[in-house]
Amino acid sequence: xxxxxxxxxxxxxxxxxxxxxxxxxxxxxxxxxxxxxxxxxxxxxxxxxxxxxxxxxxxxxxxxxxxxxxxxxxxxxxxxxxxxxxxxxxxxxxxxxxxxxxxxxxxxxxxxx
Amino acid sequence: xxxxxxxxxxxxxxxxxxxxxxxxxxxxxxxxxxxxxxxxxxxxxxxxxxxxxxxxxxxxxxxxxxxxxxxxxxxxxxxxxxxxxxxxxxxxxxxxxxxxxxxxxxxxxxxxxxx
Numbered sequence: 072x073x074x075x076x077x078x079x080x081x082x083x084x085x086x087x088x089x090x091x092x093x094x095x096x097x098x099x100x101x102x103x104x105x106x107x108x109x110x111x112x113x114x115x116x117x118x119x120x121x122x123x124x125x126x127x128x129x130x131x132x133x134x135x136x137x138x139x140x141x142x143x144x145x146x147x148x149x150x151x152x153x154x155x156x157x158x159x160x161x162x163x164x165x166x167x168x169x170x171x172x173x174x175x176x177x178x179x180x181x182x183x184x
Numbered sequence: 185x186x187x188x189x190x191x192x193x194x195x196x197x198x199x200x201x202x203x204x205x206x207x208x209x210x211x212x213x214x215x216x217x218x219x220x221x222x223x224x225x226x227x228x229x230x231x232x233x234x235x236x237x238x239x240x241x242x243x244x245x246x247x248x249x250x251x252x253x254x255x256x257x258x259x260x261x262x263x264x265x266x267x268x269x270x271x272x273x274x275x276x277x278x279x280x281x282x283x284x285x286x287x288x289x290x291x292x293x294x295x296x297x298x299x
Contacts, residue, residue: 113292113293114275115275117289159226159227177226
């Protein structure tokens with residue numbers, strides 16, 4: 072049973088600060104990792120993908136991956152109220168056939184103006 | 185460049201009725217995935233289809249649920265004899281890459297409410 076765990080929150084961060092979102096996964100064979108942002112009542116939107124250990128930066132977003140610890144995180148710098156959303160961690164296992172990504176339940180992030 | 189189109193946006197059914205949810209993938213995408221999202225829950229994989237083929241339906245309930253992706257037209261998720269527990273948001277996603285399942289593009293979802 073593949074599992075992806077996230078703290079559901081809400082995580083409250085003041086505007087301008089760094090928001091740190093964490094995710095752990097159970098399947099050591101996982102190869103690809105994604106962060107999706109989902110506004111209330113809207114569809115998930117891919118914001119970051121990461122495939123190798125280390126950091127990957129894209130604008131204000133940084134994804135961090137540690138396969139040994141089975142841990143992936145998302146940092147949002149200079150947080151804005153518009154970043155308030157639920158952030159979904161998703162994991163893909165290689166050789167796992169065609170089944171879909173395994174998603175965590177999401178972390179609800181609130182940026183306080 | 186239209187994205188993934190789902191309709192209807194909201195669907196209300198009484199217990200025992202049938203629900204049909206439609207999904208048109210992005211242009212050029214031939215791989216379609218259906219996910220279900222219950223309140224306060226994550227997205228749960230249901231089924232993966234290519235044109236005229238069901239590739240993986242390991243997430244589909246064994247009864248009452250079926251999916252198709254015909255050669256022409258949208259993908260359809262069909263739920264027969266709906267029960268209150270079927271109330272959820274159903275998201276369709278498409279991909280140009282197939283089995284690697286990367287870079288999914290999601291539709292806006294269909295919110296199914298069963299009375």
